[in-house]
Amino acid sequence: MSAFKSLKEHFQKIDNFAHLSSICGWDAAAMMPTGGNEARSRAMAELSVHVHSLKTQPQLAEWFDKASEQALTTNETAQLREMKRSWLMSNVIPKELVEASSLAGSKCEHAWRTQRADNDWQGFAKNWQSVVALSQEEAQIRAQATGLTPYDAMLDIYEPGTSSESLTHTFDNVKQWLPNLIDQVIDKQAQEKIITPTGTFETNKQKALGLEVMKLLQFDFSHGRLDESVHPFCGGVPTDVRITTRYDENEFMQSLMGIVHETGHARYEQGLPTSLAGNPSGSARSMGIHESQSLFFEMQMGRNASFIQHLSQLAIKHFPEHNVKLFETANLNQLYTRVKKDFIRVDADELTYPAHVILRFEIERDLINGKISYQDVPELWDSKMQSYLGLSTAGNFKNGCMQDIHWTDGSFGYFPSYTLGAMYAAQFMAAMNKTIDVDAVLRSGELTPIFDWLSNNIWSKGSLLSTDELVKQATGETLNADHFKQHLMNRYL
Amino acid sequence: MSAFKSLKEHFQKIDNFAHLSSICGWDAAAMMPTGGNEARSRAMAELSVHVHSLKTQPQLAEWFDKASEQALTTNETAQLREMKRSWLMSNVIPKELVEASSLAGSKCEHAWRTQRADNDWQGFAKNWQSVVALSQEEAQIRAQATGLTPYDAMLDIYEPGTSSESLTHTFDNVKQWLPNLIDQVIDKQAQEKIITPTGTFETNKQKALGLEVMKLLQFDFSHGRLDESVHPFCGGVPTDVRITTRYDENEFMQSLMGIVHETGHARYEQGLPTSLAGNPSGSARSMGIHESQSLFFEMQMGRNASFIQHLSQLAIKHFPEHNVKLFETANLNQLYTRVKKDFIRVDADELTYPAHVILRFEIERDLINGKISYQDVPELWDSKMQSYLGLSTAGNFKNGCMQDIHWTDGSFGYFPSYTLGAMYAAQFMAAMNKTIDVDAVLRSGELTPIFDWLSNNIWSKGSLLSTDELVKQATGETLNADHFKQHLMNRYL
Structure with missing residues (x-):
């Protein structure tokens, strides 16, 4: 599989988990009774950690390197640019700072x-x-x-x-x-x-x-x-x-x-x-x-x-x-x-x-x-x-x-x-x-x-x-x- | 960390993902408009694959072996028994058969x-x-x-x-x-x-x-x-x-x-x-x-x-x-x-x-x-x-x-x-x-x-x-x- 295709599949996977996060986030605001909050927060935090780990997987750097050398259409070039932007956003800040800021x-x-x-x-x-x-x-x-x-x-x-x-x-x-x-x-x-x-x-x-x-x-x-x-x-x-x-x-x-x-x-x-x-x-x-x-x-x-x-x-x-x-x-x-x-x-x-x-x-x-x-x-x-x-x-x-x-x-x-x-x-x-x-x-x-x-x-x-x-x-x-x-x-x- | 404690944490993680699956499953039946079905099914399948991979991680077998030799209270013994039952349920059937049956x-x-x-x-x-x-x-x-x-x-x-x-x-x-x-x-x-x-x-x-x-x-x-x-x-x-x-x-x-x-x-x-x-x-x-x-x-x-x-x-x-x-x-x-x-x-x-x-x-x-x-x-x-x-x-x-x-x-x-x-x-x-x-x-x-x-x-x-x-x-x-x-x-x- 080409690096570009691997990246696309990987970002589709991330999007699948983001889907669950969006729906459960909506639910928490529009449907969830108060007593559901603690377990929900734990589940959402678990999901967030998982999505972060998907966004920071080491092989992504290599895929981005290789994909940048592939012959891509204009549309694909834009896809690559936006995937890379999303990847950089998640990887630029050290984990410790993310946690300290969140806390x-x-x-x-x-x-x-x-x-x-x-x-x-x-x-x-x-x-x-x-x-x-x-x-x-x-x-x-x-x-x-x-x-x-x-x-x-x-x-x-x-x-x-x-x-x-x-x-x-x-x-x-x-x-x-x-x-x-x-x-x-x-x-x-x-x-x-x-x-x-x-x-x-x-x-x-x-x-x-x-x-x-x-x-x-x-x-x-x-x-x-x-x-x-x-x-x-x-x-x-x-x-x-x-x-x-x-x-x-x-x-x-x-x-x-x-x-x-x-x-x-x-x-x-x-x-x-x-x-x-x-x-x-x-x-x-x-x-x-x-x-x-x-x-x-x-x-x-x-x-x-x-x-x-x-x-x-x-x-x-x-x-x-x-x-x-x-x-x-x-x-x-x-x-x-x-x-x-x-x-x-x-x-x-x-x-x-x-x-x-x-x-x-x-x-x-x-x-x-x-x-x-x-x-x-x-x-x-x-x-x-x-x-x-x-x-x-x-x-x-x-x-x-x-x-x-x-x-x-x-x-x-x-x-x-x-x-x-x-x-x-x-x-x-x-x-x-x-x-x-x-x-x-x-x-x-x-x-x-x-x-x-x-x-x-x-x-x-x-x-x-x-x-x-x-x-x-x-x-x-x-x-x-x-x-x-x-x-x-x-x-x- | 003891094997028993590792198992407990691992099953809590599995439960966190199961939480999201339950809520999104309820949503699909009670809230979701028809046009949401395709993307939702894809997201739920992704989650299901992830939960299955958590339940079949290789280190679990070793943890169960080690935990069986730990000194546990009655309550903990029951916890171990039920974790093991859940684990066996997911591991006994080969992946190919699971997929063929599901299809x-x-x-x-x-x-x-x-x-x-x-x-x-x-x-x-x-x-x-x-x-x-x-x-x-x-x-x-x-x-x-x-x-x-x-x-x-x-x-x-x-x-x-x-x-x-x-x-x-x-x-x-x-x-x-x-x-x-x-x-x-x-x-x-x-x-x-x-x-x-x-x-x-x-x-x-x-x-x-x-x-x-x-x-x-x-x-x-x-x-x-x-x-x-x-x-x-x-x-x-x-x-x-x-x-x-x-x-x-x-x-x-x-x-x-x-x-x-x-x-x-x-x-x-x-x-x-x-x-x-x-x-x-x-x-x-x-x-x-x-x-x-x-x-x-x-x-x-x-x-x-x-x-x-x-x-x-x-x-x-x-x-x-x-x-x-x-x-x-x-x-x-x-x-x-x-x-x-x-x-x-x-x-x-x-x-x-x-x-x-x-x-x-x-x-x-x-x-x-x-x-x-x-x-x-x-x-x-x-x-x-x-x-x-x-x-x-x-x-x-x-x-x-x-x-x-x-x-x-x-x-x-x-x-x-x-x-x-x-x-x-x-x-x-x-x-x-x-x-x-x-x-x-x-x-x-x-x-x-x-x-x-x-x-x-x-x-x-x-x-x-x-x-x-x-x-x-x-x-x-x-x-x-x-x-x-x-x-x-x-x-x-």
Whole structure:
């Protein structure tokens, strides 16, 4: 058997075990009773050790050497590149550091769950110090292996090919116009009269409504399902995508838009190339591109008035006992595009969200590159919040630098993906509009032309292309944040 | 590390992977959309190969040799015995035969799904011939390894310690009184006036009723859940037991009693000794003992009038729109103890069920021991059905020897467990009645004394004792089918 073929079979084997991990992970979040946790954690840890051992088997190095000398097609070359990337990711960090980071991260995250509620920065900082130090050590090792700066080497885990230099440039530009735009929009919206949801929106009705919206979005129910979990997510495997939501009976809007968002992730997964199933080259390109699909669904389509008219009709059908005025397209549209300066990223609207991300990017970049200390974070957070959103978090750690789970376990480098996703989504919409009258399609409710474009240009490409190539082939240019700016101005001004 | 400790750690590892297999198996039956099947099957096959390789690792033989010379406690000796039993089960059959059997079984079972509907014995027989031949070969190898007859060596997989000689003796005795008893009961019941369920029994109401009955039966919802599947089963792991049922909106009784049955299996699993979790000695003793718990719940408790009064009250509460006379204890009791001679085992009542099992036992025993050919089966089936239940299956293969899935994939030796379970259940009830006024406890609805007895005598023992020891310690004697006979006479005459 050729080295390339041996590698393909080996990565298919790894993917088979990853399949079990995805399904059992979904189960733990959506199905498992509390008492099942201990044995499940042990089983998942065992599986994780096994997958790691498969990824670090000694013969892989030899296979990669030999395969690099084989005559391969373009498609095979991409497969080899992505297998090698996956292999390097797992082999670059010494086992001892992986274990130490995992331990420190678990400890910090676990304690954070109560420390955050107690606004206990001092207690948190004690654990977090180690997490930061170990992440810096990891970043140094990754930097040496890749030739990148320490922070860029962490960014590379989630966004291969994206540099903090280009991100800094992009975000500096956003910072020039965003704070003013936010103020303008808030002033403008202050005049609006809005009817807000009141009364009870029963879970089973919300679910029926959500399922109908998923059908409108052509979610493939023979390859996936909708369930509930405390933190909504998109999991499972491409042939069986599991999305979740959470229902609040006091209102229906958040769960509904959450379903639209997760359906975007799900359709990307369902649309990945089946011919490359089981190979890293057949997976989603990056976290930013994944987020671009959920945000295309949520922001570009979902909060567009032409789409909201369908939500309006469906909501009237499923909640006949409620005041119909609540569900009128104009009212829902206002509700779904409401802008407010606030402390919490996960509750932020489309317009203020980038400010939350830029702040985190700037801090984690300097932290991982060793330019600031973990002790500097609360003060920096406060000063940046004041300058970007006019809010002070002095002494308010729980709604400041302690609000997110990401940093507690060392996931530095992840935050930029959210805003990259928003920018890519706007750029895809601008490109799509050149060949499709998207607004007319959205009004019609027969959305196939939109999904065909996304499938042809994004979903079916898996990881065959680099992010830059993918975006350039789809839109004629690499990342251009002007489309995002234009989209925000069109929608909010 | 001592050999015994190495073995324990190794079997814990195997159990961790088995955990993932159980959860993903439950998921495939209860949650997975159809399109997920192909990738899931591949992942499950990969896991199965991995578990097999863990069970057949060469160093195990050496560890077992060394451990047998270690000084062990009684408890540890039992652990070693059960690990060794599990190891021998996986190592005695050559890999080639395992693969050939698995292939022939899958092929036969798959084709059977349509052949049965078509009553196509000739088509079925072509595939089944290989399944029988390979099972005979497996039985020969197991016989050589254990010193048992070929059929007893297959029986040993499900019922360690039970011989076909003692089964033949027991069943021959049953055959002497059962057919007459059935006729007597049917005559007697012909006079009864019964109200049968009509109208619609909504799934969500049936589910709410089922959950309330599970609470009455003290199912631990922090370690398990109830879902739906085409074929009801009890799966998952002891800390997270997954039971399923299926709802028919035309009636509520079958699903309800199915839930009682599966809750019996579930409480056995939930009650296994946590100190032995992950070791084969901490698992259920045998299929027969497992079935004794589900049948204790279903037959000894569930179809007892003192328990049915609770079902009656709960059914009235959940189906207020239905005629209350349907749910009266006397009526439900009559419905739940109705006897009818019929072709299909899975639909059989408590009284005729043993006839279905004895027939299958006699045929599979002689088939695996090479005394009859697979071609003789339809005629034997017909003649035994005529003699035990007065029904002819001549030419009626689909309701005769082609009705069960068990033989299609070579699961010979399993059928006796059903009736052994019924007999053990009756024996446990007789013993329990010596120290507990079970009827008074059932009437009270506070069933803890019953569950304490089962927990102390059965659940908490895992596989530390042999089946004979377990039953003798619990009841003062080994299997005694007179208790079963007495139970049937008390209930039905």
